[in-house]
Amino acid sequence: MSIRNRYLLVLAVIWGPCFLGATVCYALLLRPQLDHKKGLEAKVAHYKEQHARALQAAKEKNQGHLAAEVESLQRRIGQFVVSLAEAPDLAFKIGELANEAKLGSFGMRPAHRSGSDTLPHLEHVGQKHVDLAFSAGFWRFAAFLNTLERHHPVLFVETFAINRPMEQHTEPQARMELAVLVEKPPGLTGGMQ
Numbered sequence: 001m002s003i004r005n006r007y008l009l010v011l012a013v014i015w016g017p018c019f020l021g022a023t024v025c026y027a028l029l030l031r032p033q034l035d036h037k038k039g040l041e042a043k044v045a046h047y048k049e050q051h052a053r054a055l056q057a058a059k060e061k062n063q064g065h066l067a068a069e070v071e072s073l074q075r076r077i078g079q080f081v082v083s084l085a086e087a088p089d090l091a092f093k094i095g096e097l098a099n100e101a102k103l104g105s106f107g108m109r110p111a112h113r114s115g116s117d118t119l120p121h122l123e124h125v126g127q128k129h130v131d132l133a134f135s136a137g138f139w140r141f142a143a144f145l146n147t148l149e150r151h152h153p154v155l156f157v158e159t160f161a162i163n164r165p166m167e168q169h170t171e172p173q174a175r176m177e178l179a180v181l182v183e184k185p186p187g188l189t190g191g192m193q
Contacts, residue, residue, distance in 0.1 A: 081125055081181045082153050090180065094130070097151070101144035104135040104171055111177055129158070130178045135171040148178065155180055 056062050082090055091108060098106040111129035136144065141162065148155045160176040 080154050081183050083183050086153075087182055091130075093151075094132070094148075094155070094178070097147050098132075098134065098144065101136070101140050101147060103140060103144060106132070106134040108132050124184050126182050126184050128180045128182050130180065132176040132178065133173070134176075135173050137171055141172075141174055145176075153181070 057066060094108060095106070098108075109131050111131045134144075145157060145160070148157055156179040158177040158179045160174060163173045163175075165172055
């Protein structure tokens with residue numbers, strides 16, 4: 001064995017375990033610390049952003065703008081959610097819409113659905129379902145459907161079905177399920193009663 005080969009062998013024997021030890025040290029000690037440091041930097045950046053938003057919101061000119069935006073959003077939610085005061089009159093409004101559309105043998109009942117009427121992640125809004133049954137020709141059915149969809153607050157048509165009549169001179173029978181967003185009373189955070 002030549003001197004050069006002995007030198008390389010001694011170098012490999014000495015530096016190999018050192019390199020392996022350094023790699024293990026990095027993997028076990030330094031890498032988790034770097035990952036933790038990145039996580040902390042991300043949290044600090046998030047809190048700095050929240051702090052900057054809080055400072056902007058504290059300014060009087062921004063408070064007026066934010067108050068106007070909140071008021072606008074509250075008016076806008078009124079287009080979709082039936083208030084507590086209007087909830088008892090909703091059945092009468094649907095009946096009036098059916099009378100205006102001249103639907104025959106109109107019937108309405110609460111839908112019995114399994115599961116909760118509470119919408120996920122919403123504490124103040126629940127939903128009610130109503131089943132409608134009536135007889136109407138296509139044009140009156142389409143007009144009634146359009147009236148329901150354009151109503152304020154919005155009445156969502158979940159499903160509908162039209163059955164062809166067996167007798168020639170009778171109108172088709174239709175069934176429809178409506179979903180209505182309803183404001184919950186204050187303090188009620190569970191399912192709708």
